[in-house]
Amino acid sequence: MFILFGMPIAQIMLFGFAITNEINNVNIAILDKSQDSETHKVIDKISASNYFKINKAITNENQIESVFKKGKVKAVLVFEKDFIKNMQTQKQAKIQVITDATDPNVANTITNYVNAILLNYTQEINKNNTSSHQIQTQTQLYYNPELKSVFTFVPGVMTIILMLVSAMMTSISITREKELGTMEVLLVSPIKPFQVIIGKVFPYIFLSIINAAIILLLGFFVFKMPVEGNLFLLAFETVLFITTALSLGILISTVSNSQQTAMMLSLMGLMLPVIILSGFIFPISSMPLPLQIMSNIIPAKWFIIIIKAILLKGATLNVIWKETLILVGMTVFFIAISIKKYKIRLE
Amino acid sequence: MLKNKIVSLARNDKMNKEKIIEVQNLTKQFGSFTAVNSISFDVYKGEIFGFLGANGAGKTTAMKMLIGISKPTSGEALVAGFDVKTNTEMVKRSIGYMSQKFSMYDDLTIKENITFFGGIYGLSKARIKEKTAQLVAELGLEDAIDKLVGSLPLGWKQKLSFSVALLHEPKIVFLDEPTGGVDPITRRQFWEMIYAEANKGTTIFVTTHYMDEAEYCDRVSIMVEGVIEALDTPKNLKAKYNVASMNDVFLKLARNVE
Amino acid sequence: MSIQVHNISKSYNKISAIDSISFEVKEGELFGLIGPDGAGKTTIFRILTTLLLANEGSATVAGFDVVLDYKAIRNSVGYMPGKFSLYQDLTVEENLNFFATIFGTTIEENYNLIKDIYIQIEPFKTRRAGALSGGMKQKLALCCALIHKPTVLFLDEPTTGVDPVSRKEFWIMLKRLQEKGITILVSTPYMDEAALCDRIALIQKGSILKIDKPATIIKDYKKIIYDIKAKNTHQLIQDLKNYPSQYSVFAFGEYIHYIDENDNFNPMDLQNYLEQQQHTEIEIRVSNPTIEDVFMDL
Numbered sequence: 001m002f003i004l005f006g007m008p009i010a011q012i013m014l015f016g017f018a019i020t021n022e023i024n025n026v027n028i029a030i031l032d033k034s035q036d037s038e039t040h041k042v043i044d045k046i047s048a049s050n051y052f053k054i055n056k057a058i059t060n061e062n063q064i065e066s067v068f069k070k071g072k073v074k075a076v077l078v079f080e081k082d083f084i085k086n087m088q089t090q091k092q093a094k095i096q097v098i099t100d101a102t103d104p105n106v107a108n109t110i111t112n113y114v115n116a117i118l119l120n121y122t123q124e125i126n127k128n129n130t131s132s133h134q135i136q137t138q139t140q141l142y143y144n145p146e147l148k149s150v151f152t153f154v155p156g157v158m159t160i161i162l163m164l165v166s167a168m169m170t171s172i173s174i175t176r177e178k179e180l181g182t183m184e185v186l187l188v189s190p191i192k193p194f195q196v197i198i199g200k201v202f203p204y205i206f207l208s209i210i211n212a213a214i215i216l217l218l219g220f221f222v223f224k225m226p227v228e229g230n231l232f233l234l235a236f237e238t239v240l241f242i243t244t245a246l247s248l249g250i251l252i253s254t255v256s257n258s259q260q261t262a263m264m265l266s267l268m269g270l271m272l273p274v275i276i277l278s279g280f281i282f283p284i285s286s287m288p289l290p291l292q293i294m295s296n297i298i299p300a301k302w303f304i305i306i307i308k309a310i311l312l313k314g315a316t317l318n319v320i321w322k323e324t325l326i327l328v329g330m331t332v333f334f335i336a337i338s339i340k341k342y343k344i345r346l347e
Numbered sequence: 348m349l350k351n352k353i354v355s356l357a358r359n360d361k362m363n364k365e366k367i368i369e370v371q372n373l374t375k376q377f378g379s380f381t382a383v384n385s386i387s388f389d390v391y392k393g394e395i396f397g398f399l400g401a402n403g404a405g406k407t408t409a410m411k412m413l414i415g416i417s418k419p420t421s422g423e424a425l426v427a428g429f430d431v432k433t434n435t436e437m438v439k440r441s442i443g444y445m446s447q448k449f450s451m452y453d454d455l456t457i458k459e460n461i462t463f464f465g466g467i468y469g470l471s472k473a474r475i476k477e478k479t480a481q482l483v484a485e486l487g488l489e490d491a492i493d494k495l496v497g498s499l500p501l502g503w504k505q506k507l508s509f510s511v512a513l514l515h516e517p518k519i520v521f522l523d524e525p526t527g528g529v530d531p532i533t534r535r536q537f538w539e540m541i542y543a544e545a546n547k548g549t550t551i552f553v554t555t556h557y558m559d560e561a562e563y564c565d566r567v568s569i570m571v572e573g574v575i576e577a578l579d580t581p582k583n584l585k586a587k588y589n590v591a592s593m594n595d596v597f598l599k600l601a602r603n604v605e
Numbered sequence: 606m607s608i609q610v611h612n613i614s615k616s617y618n619k620i621s622a623i624d625s626i627s628f629e630v631k632e633g634e635l636f637g638l639i640g641p642d643g644a645g646k647t648t649i650f651r652i653l654t655t656l657l658l659a660n661e662g663s664a665t666v667a668g669f670d671v672v673l674d675y676k677a678i679r680n681s682v683g684y685m686p687g688k689f690s691l692y693q694d695l696t697v698e699e700n701l702n703f704f705a706t707i708f709g710t711t712i713e714e715n716y717n718l719i720k721d722i723y724i725q726i727e728p729f730k731t732r733r734a735g736a737l738s739g740g741m742k743q744k745l746a747l748c749c750a751l752i753h754k755p756t757v758l759f760l761d762e763p764t765t766g767v768d769p770v771s772r773k774e775f776w777i778m779l780k781r782l783q784e785k786g787i788t789i790l791v792s793t794p795y796m797d798e799a800a801l802c803d804r805i806a807l808i809q810k811g812s813i814l815k816i817d818k819p820a821t822i823i824k825d826y827k828k829i830i831y832d833i834k835a836k837n838t839h840q841l842i843q844d845l846k847n848y849p850s851q852y853s854v855f856a857f858g859e860y861i862h863y864i865d866e867n868d869n870f871n872p873m874d875l876q877n878y879l880e881q882q883q884h885t886e887i888e889i890r891v892s893n894p895t896i897e898d899v900f901m902d903l
Contacts, residue, residue, distance in 0.1 A: 181690035185749075188654045188684040190676075191707045346656045401768040403738030498620075501642040527766060528794045530641030530809065531901050535855050542839045556768055559858035563838070581859070592858065594769055601770050 007264075011272045017288050018276045023109050024286045027055035029073040031064070034083035038093070042135070045121050046077070051113050068100050068142055069313045071305055074285075075099045075110045092134040101144035102312045103152045106283050111139050143312045151226075154219040155307045156280035158212065159300045162238075163245045163274055164267065166208045170249030171266035172259045173200045174342075179259055184346065193342035197335065200253075201246045208242040228314030237310065237324065241303040244327050247334035248299065254341045274300045302326050365392040367519050367550045368413065373422035375408050382408040384573035385422060392518070395541065395551045397561050400570030401601040406554055407523075409570065413552070414521050415439050427518045440469075443512035446523035450508035453497030457488060460496055461511060468515035475514075482510045502533030509540060519550040526557060538563055558594035567593065569600050576600050606665075607632040607757055607788040608653065613662035615648050622648045623811040625662070630790055630804075635783045638792035639799045639896065640808035646792035647687055650761045653790070654684050667756050667788075680708075683755035687762045689742045693735030697726055697745055700734055701752060708753030718785065719748045722778050740771030747778065751787075758782070760791040764798065776801050796897035807900050814903040819896055826894050828852075828902065831872060832860035834888040835879060844882045848875065855901060860888075862898060 028046075032039050047054045055073050058064065064076050078096035080086070086093040097114050099107035118135045126132045144151050174196070177183040186196065216234075219225040227234070249266060256262035276282060277291065278300035284292055295301050302323040309315035317324070368390035375383040383405045390396045400406040411417035413426055415435035424431045427441035451460045458479060465475035483492055486506055496504060505525055512520055522541075526534045538560065545551050553564070561567050561581060568578040577584055577600055584596045608630035615622050623645035630636040638646045651657040653666055655675035663670065669677045691700045701723075705712050716723075726744050729737065734745060743763055750758060760779075764772040776798060783789060791802070799805045800819045807814040807822075815822060835841040838856070845854040845863055852864040863875070872889045879887050 180693075181686060181688045182692060184656060184686045185684060185690050185704075186707075187656060188679050188682065189704075189707050190680045190709065345658065346651060347658070401738075401770055402740050524766070528642035528762075530644075530794075531796065531897050532855075533641075538856060539842070542842075546839070556766065556772075558769055559856075562858035563856060597769050598773065601768065 007268050011268075014273060014276055014291070018291055019282050022286055023051055023106060023113065023283060025053045026051060026075070026106070026110060026283070026285050027073045028052050028075040028077060028110075029056040029058050029064075029067050030054055031058045031061065031076060031078040033081040034079050036084040038084035038087055039079045042079070042095075042118070042121060046114070046117055049113075049117055051117075064098060064142075066319075069309060069315050069319050071100075071309060073100070074103075074106060075114070077114065087133055087135075091131055092136055094136045094138060096138050096140060098140040098142060101141035101147055102308050103283070104144060104147040104149050105152075107141060107144075107147065111137075148223075150223045151312060152280075152308070154215070154223055154225050155311055156278070156304060158215040158219070159241070159278065159304050159307065160275055160280065161215065162208060162212055162242055163300045163303075164271060165211060166204060166242055166245035167249035167252065167270055168263065168266045169204050169207070170200060170246045171252040171256070171262040173204075174250065174253035175256045175259045175262045178257065187344065187346070193344065194335075194339050197250055197254075197338050197342065201243065201250060201335075204246050205239065205242055208246065209239065212238045212242065225311060227311055229310035230316065233317060234307070234310050237303070237306050237320075237327075240324065240327050240331070241299065241306075244299045244303075244331045244334070247331050247338065251334045251338045251341070254338045254343070274298055277301065278304055280304055299327060299330050366390070367392045367394075367427060368396075368552070369423075369425040370413075371423040373409065373412060373424050374420050375405075375412060375417065376420045381573055383412070383419075386570070386573075386575050388568060388575060388578055390519075390550060390552060392550055393545055393548050394566065395545050395553065395564045397564035397567035398552060398554045398570070399561060399567060399597065399601075400554075404570040404601065405573040406570050410521060410523065410552075410554065414442060414444055440515075441517055441519070443515070443517040443520035444523075445505075445508045445512040445520065445525055447505075447525060447527045448523075450504050451496045451511065454495060456493050456495055457483075457499075457507065458492050460507070461514070464511045465514050470515060478514055482507075482514075486510065502529045502537075505529055506533070506537055506540060509537065513544065513549070517549070519552060520544070522551065522553040524554055524556065526555065526560065534560075558592065558597055561593040561597070569597065571601050606630070607634070608636075608664070608666050608790060610649070610653070610664045611662055613649070613652060613659045613664055615645075615652060615657065615659050621811055626811075626813055627662075628806050628813065628816055630788060632788055633783065633786050635779065635789045635791070635801075635803045637799050637802035637805040638790065638808055639794075639796060639805050639900070640792075641794050643810070644808040645811040646808060647761055650684075650686075650759055650790075650792065654682060654759055655679060681756055683750035683753070683758045685743075685746050685750045685758075685760045685763055687765070689746060691734050691742070691746055691749060694733060696731050696733055697737070698730040700745060700749055704749040705752045710753050712752065715752055715754045718754060718782075719751050721781060722751075723748050725774075739767050740774070743767060743771065743775060744778075747775075751782070755787065757788045757790070760789065762792050762794065764793060764795065772798070796895065796900060799896040805896070807896075807903060809900075809903070814900070822896065822899055823894050826899050826902075828864050828894075829870070830892040830894050830898055831863045831865075831875075832857075832888070832890050832892040833863050833875075833879075834860050834886070835884040836886040837884065840882075841879070841884060844879060844884070848878060853902065857897075860892070862892060864902075 030043060046052055056067060058067060067073055067076065076098045078098065080094045083093045097111055099110050101107040115137055118137060122133050122135055141147060177186065220227065252262050252265050256265060277295040277298045279295065284295050306320050306323045309320050366389045371387050372385045373383060374381065374385050386409065398406060398410065408417065412419050412431055413424060415431055415438040419432060426438045429437040429441065431438055455463065461479045461482060462475055465478060470478065483489055509525065526537055541551055555561065564581065566578065566580050567584065568575050581593050585591065588596050588599050590596055590599065606629050610626055610628050613626045614624050626649060638649065640646055652659050653664055653671060655671050655678050658672065665671065666678050667681060671678060695703065701712055722744050726741050729741065734742065737745065764775050779789060779791065802819060804816065804818050806816040833845065841861060842854060842856060845851055845861060850866045852866045855862050876887060876889055
């Protein structure tokens with residue numbers, strides 16, 4: 001009953017709140033080379049809006065790269081030197097809007113919103129003045145200069161597919177034994193629950209790796225995806241994520257009594273939340289707070305960050321260690337709960 | 348009592364008159380493997396025909412062809428006058444079928460099951476009502492009529508299944524191991540129901556692994572490796588193989604096949 | 606005592622499956638649980654193999670308590686559940702290897718135990734288990750249950766749905782296993798197989814009706830059963846049922862088993878009655894009771 005009615009309702013609610021092409025609370029960083037009263041006024045205005053949250057103030061351009069790689073901000077605004085002087089003498093000053101274009105839609109939106117705020121600002125100044133002032137923006141796109149959406153698409157799709165297929169494959173594995181009757185015979189034997197669980201996960205790791213490899217190869221050769229980062233790191237993180245997804249599937253399997261339930265849970269129960277809350281299509285920062293918190297428990301969210309960082313930004317382990325650790329933790333957690341929930345009797 | 352006697356005497360005469368199943372060189376192949384190898388036999392109206400054989404002998408395959416759910420590779424078969432190759436729909440409508448595996452819906456009550464199957468067989472509402480009353484009276488189920496079938500003991504389910512297979516009064520009913528696992532008393536009650544039905548002129552085509560039940564049949568056929576190795580009355584078969592029971596006849600004839 | 610069961614009861618959703626069951630199986634005994642579907646045989650098996658917990662009562666298998674020492678039991682018994690439960694996609698050989706491995710042994714180590722049985726399926730060792738016939742599946746399942754040399758063997762309806770030839774072969778194999786000292790608890794709905802056990806427990810609707818050696822059970826049965834035959838079987842049954850002093854009338858293959866209420870019953874009276882009813886080829890003689898007869902009268 002819950003699956004038939006509850007899940008669709010929950011998912012529609014999810015969809016409704018999560019889907020938005022607007023941006024809210026996007027983290028940005030400021031590099032203010034002038035540090036004068038004018039720049040401060042502009043910065044105040046920007047931070048007063050709900051669209052942006054000024055997360056960090058950096059002091060020189062070398063920091064831009066690292067702050068993007070860490071994924072902490074989606075844009076950096078660079079105020080030129082002598083901003084106020086230029087405004088007064090030349091009636092215009094420049095701001096560089098540097099966006100992380102791995103997510104081209106967000107990058108575009110950020111640029112547009114920044115421009116809108118700045119326009120509004122200048123309109124206000126010009127109201128009280130006779131001459132018109134201007135703030136010129138120069139946009140720069142990092143990592144994806146051509147704004148190729150496929151660059152955000154391929155990692156995202158790969159994550160979703162790996163997640164769903166891996167979870168689905170293993171979700172029916174234990175319930176199938178229950179349904180066929182072989183579970184009875186397995187129980188009356190020395191074999192321990194963790195051996196059964198590990199035994200079930202293992203073969204699917206290899207199958208999923210093949211899946212992942214195919215997607216990546218297609219990404220390279222057909223869509224010309226860059227691979228800035230280390231291949232070994234990529235392989236390691238992919239296998240890690242696969243294991244996470246498989247162990248989630250196993251967990252579903254141990255708590256389901258029929259293959260049908262397991263399939264429904266893994267397919268319908270996982271699919272939409274994963275697609276929506278992983279940040280793959282819709283920016284997480286734009287979602288209401290409860291959903292943002294929920295998105296933290298979706299393994300896919302963390303893997304998308306990892307894989308985008310490696311593929312597009314060339315990140316190394318010391319940048320993504322936090323996300324990696326989270327995935328490891330989730331895997332261990334799922335497996336531990338599976339072992340605990342594994343029924344050692346028939347009832 | 349006298350009427351029963353006359354009817355049963357009449358049944359003995361009626362046999363050997365009208366053929367209700369005619370099989371000629373019926374064959375079924377799966378790839379290179381021949382499951383049923385050109386079998387031929389007839390079943391007469393009102394007969395209780397036992398269709399025996401070891402596991403893997405081809406019994407189930409043959410039966411599936413006769414009830415119209417499997418297409419023969421070659422050969423002919425007429426069931427209730429309809430060709431199993433070209434007229435499967437009419438075959439299905441003219442027969443009743445009951446197997447151990449499928450009987451009724453456990454989450455419906457007895458009454459609901461009868462209504463459901465009555466509807467499937469195309470009975471009118473009035474007829475269903477009539478039949479339900481009849482069935483309930485015959486089986487003594489008045490108190491249980493609104494109970495879920497799943498809560499009934501196996502023996503009752505089987506008897507009910509049998510009756511439901513006969514709702515549309517088919518000319519012939521196919522019983523696939525109907526008494527497996529049922530307790531001995533209910534088993535015999537079941538066979539008394541079979542006898543009563545055969546008396547009315549319904550032909551019974553039954554398979555079983557209980558060799559004592561083979562004795563109740565008018566004629567018995569034994570399949571071995573896709574071929575009918577024996578076909579006669581139990582009495583004649585025992586005489587031919589010089590043994591005392593159908594169990595011994597079977598042991599002599601049937602070998603396990605792979 | 607290899608298996609001890611003491612007042613075990615079990616209900617599912619308030620419906621009682623078995624009620625206060627007690628029995629014992631000696632070491633090396635071939636003990637049969639005889640009863641139809643729904644009698645509670647599978648429930649008893651599942652409790653003894655530690656797959657279910659009883660609501661009441663206690664039980665031990667090979668000295669281990671089924672609740673407290675369940676792991677020890679799971680490590681040492683062989684179990685063949687009612688449905689065929691081996692891996693259909695694995696071959697005969699792969700299934701056997703799998704079960705040997707999870708019990709920490711190899712096929713070679715205990716081969717002599719399964720040799721007689723395995724020889725019959727060895728020609729098909731590369732065939733997928735799902736493609737075997739019913740009789741062959743049972744043999745394979747038996748081999749897999751034996752491969753780790755269990756002290757106790759639990760066989761839940763191993764011959765159900767299997768043809769008489771395979772059934773007979775299976776029981777020959779069981780007898781040979783018994784000679785090797787394995788305790789065997791087997792359940793079956795087939796009454797004729799009961800006679801092949803050392804001792805049997807007759808079960809119906811969750812209660813044990815009788816426990817003893819088959820021969821003793823038959824010997825203790827005091828009523829006289831008559832085999833009766835006539836040309837028109839169906840009519841014979843009707844007429845016998847209408848006979849005033851009849852106690853029970855049941856078809857038993859060729860013959861009808863007839864029991865009369867009166868101790869001083871004279872078969873000639875019955876013969877006359879039948880002749881009056883126009884029966885021909887009448888045969889009446891005293892029969893030897895079978896377990897089935899006893900069961901039906903309990």
